[in-house]
Amino acid sequence: MTEIRLVLKADGTTEPFDSSKLKNSLTKSDASDVLANEITAKIEKNLKKVTSTDEIYKTAYKLLKKTKNKTAARYSMKRTILDMGPTGFPFEKFVAKIFAEKKYKTMVGIMLDGFCTDHEIDVIAEDEDDLLFCEVKFHNDLKTKTDTRVALYVKARFDDLKEKEYDLFDKRMKPTKGIVITNTGFTTSAEKYAKCVGLGMISWDYPKKGNLYDLIAETKLQPITSLTTLSKNDKKRLIEEGIIVCRDLLSNKQILSTIGLGKNKSNKILTEAKEVCSY
């Protein structure tokens, strides 16, 4: 009988290693069944008594990268978004781009007068039926969950705004829904509360369908932080210039020389960007 191997999760708890979970996460990121099986088997063979999810992730990423750059980039999306920090503003812009890709009209960082006081709305998204007011919570640490307090203040803020009409996007309308969007997760209590009061919540893997991972996969928006040919500093410079996703870079290629990169380096970056954007 083989000994049970434990996985140490980000929240400090452990659970037995489950090879099907790892395999699923790999196939979900476009790895073929054969490749996913192969990588899972390799990792399982080398597990210690207790291995952190972080270690497992990093090993899987390395193995993926050896075979398929595109799949590895996608698998590492959670970290890629983390690399948009330390401020939350690039992630806000990224969220607005997701909505824009889904045919919403969007605005970022807008102050609006509520019934009692004024509020800053991180992302406003409008289509024919809906006017969504989104609070975007970016955490620099995957262990930090967005908690009930956030859900509570977004609810109270939405209450203060919902009865008024706003002139936005050449239209006059009331907001239809408040949404909290985070790059990490929600506490159980926050999910429970939000569901109960009708507040929208989107995290990396919540709700089961239409979560952040699904939205990125669906819109095929790849943050530039996923490009391995870019240094940390280059990424920072590009984000400051408003280049958030690979597509921004491909439609604005000269930006690379603007931030001081040579021709050779730029070509390598553009080649990777094309590969990553093509799925």
Place this chain on the structure above:
Amino acid sequence: MTEIRLVLKADGTTEPFDSSKLKNSLTKSDASDVLANEITAKIEKNLKKVTSTDEIYKTAYKLLKKTKNKTAARYSMKRTILDMGPTGFPFEKFVAKIFAEKKYKTMVGIMLDGFCTDHEIDVIAEDEDDLLFCEVKFHNDLKTKTDTRVALYVKARFDDLKEKEYDLFDKRMKPTKGIVITNTGFTTSAEKYAKCVGLGMISWDYPKKGNLYDLIAETKLQPITSLTTLSKNDKKRLIEEGIIVCRDLLSNKQILSTIGLGKNKSNKILTEAKEVCSY
């Protein structure tokens, strides 16, 4: 013509030195008119081109201390409360003691089921007419103001609790009011919002009557952190033992030997505590 002397405030802005403001703050803390004039004149004479409020405060405190320990202790109340940190728990207990002194029944740190989810209430205070649910926000920095987000989440939390009845203090009743209590100040927007939705707010100097300063003066509760004969470490030990105000110490004198202080030292401390508690 004398040159204008500037005061550098905690928020980084400056304003011309106003002797009447300093004098007022001194008389408000029980200094006689004569003493307040004397100290104000001394400070005014020694002002630099730009002097921080902090420096002015410290000099005034030193001058007061030379003459009257009791008045100095009161003048330094804002800092005294700051010394209750770094955690907010001693300040929560202190707030509960204030309510108890005003004949409320109190509880600290209680979890209650709301309509949608459960919430922790920092301080619950009940008298014949009212059941107050208080959120106590302690900041370790006087510059940090309690902002609109706090007012919003306390409002939403109160909304989630207000329609339910609770068995508290051998009675079954609905909460009558939510209150935010902080040791620093509120942003203007937070005050505006709270007033508009009927949320109670108490800070060092808000509202004009019945603020934290007034409540402390009225209940004559002196935190043990105001005792100059106690070292920082002694204060910490005493707070851990549940000794929050001078009166706790006077009714539990043997605690000083419990935390390892000698007879001489203990006598000095008790003498000061008696003096400070006697006003």
